[in-house]
Amino acid sequence: MSTNSTIAVLLKSGKVKEIYCHWDGDVACVGNTLYTSYSDYKKMVELVSFGNVSSLGANIHPFANHSFERPESGVTVFYGRDRGGDDGIKAYTYKSLEDYFLNGGGEEYNYLFADGVWTVESEHFNVDKLYSLEGKLKEIEMMQYLYDNDE
Numbered sequence: 618m619s620t621n622s623t624i625a626v627l628l629k630s631g632k633v634k635e636i637y638c639h640w641d642g643d644v645a646c647v648g649n650t651l652y653t654s655y656s657d658y659k660k661m662v663e664l665v666s667f668g669n670v671s672s673l674g675a676n677i678h679p680f681a682n683h684s685f686e687r688p689e690s691g692v693t694v695f696y697g698r699d700r701g702g703d704d705g706i707k708a709y710t711y712k713s714l715e716d717y718f719l720n721g722g723g724e725e726y727n728y729l730f731a732d733g734v735w736t737v738e739s740e741h742f743n744v745d746k747l748y749s750l751e752g753k754l755k756e757i758e759m760m761q762y763l764y765d766n767d768e
Contacts, residue, residue, distance in 0.1 A: 621724040622647050626661040627731035633717040634665040634708045640672040642726040644753045647673050652750050661730050667695045668706040
């Protein structure tokens, strides 16, 4: 079963571009990859320019042979580039941050990169509240530490 998410970036124009990500949308997977590999505005704009994602990797561009059926390890798999076709694969553009908050998201986890900061909203947290992605990753790290050191 997949854990769906959305990934959005606030553009300098004030518009918000959002893409869908099908696999591993939770904070420990997609959240961690976004925080460690996509905390650069230009890289985020490039990511969303390719449209919807099957699975998110640390890299946008493949180094060798890469396809939807045989993805290269660590490389993002895009529906359009890697599977072909253009049915529903493009990023959705919201006219403003307010428009995004009213109409965007809608998946289990919704990530927003705005002004150099990652936030996350989820049905698994307090609904209608944005959380610092860095804070949620630290919570996971602490829980893992406590689990590993529980006697």
